[in-house]
Amino acid sequence: MVKAWYINDESVVNVEMVKRSERHLNPPQYVTLDELKRKIGVQTEWINVNKYKTVENLQKLSVQKGYNYWDIIDIENHVEKHASFYTEHMHNEPEVRLVLDGSGYFDVRDAEDKWIRVLVEKGDLLSFMAGGYHRLTLDSNNHLKLFRLFGSEPDWTSLNRPQDDHPVRIAYALQALNGF
Ligand SMILES: [Fe+2]
Secondary structure: OOEEEEEOOOOOOOHHHHHOOOOEOOOOOEEOHHHHHHHHOEEEEEOOHHHOOOHHHHHHHHHHOOOOEEEEEEHHHOHHHHHHHOOOEEOOOOEEEEEEEEEEEEEEEOOOOOEEEEEEEOOEEEEEOOOOOEEEEEOOOOOEEEEEEEOOOOOOOOEEOOOOOOHHHHHHHHHHHHOO
């Protein structure tokens, strides 16, 4: 089940150490799934992934959810990519990810530009709107296997912040003012 909370800002020396930890405020400040949806545009649900172990079943799940393309990525196998995932960025398309195994942190910015850390674990499906700033990291378990879903041909472009003049970013920011 997805859990989310505000984290301390980055003014740290050892980023590798802290990026994989919970980094709660003191006292902790949690964010509800409803707030995540309304304020940030992050939607979540839980899926019993044990029912979708074969390629055929994953294909069925993809179609059932309305997506035409998918792939699977093991983040620990992409150490060189890990740094780019953790660099704050946005996309032109929604980011839709189902955790097939392991766990990790999907950090998103709120309207006041504060970081919210979203813990995703096995079975969590997260979809985030195009134009929202975010980043991804492994947690201390060092294992995250993701099923990545796309509505159209996958666009792997990550647009690093700042993108404040980008039309997709502007559309996201305007929608965030009124809630999603
Ligand atoms: Fe992303």
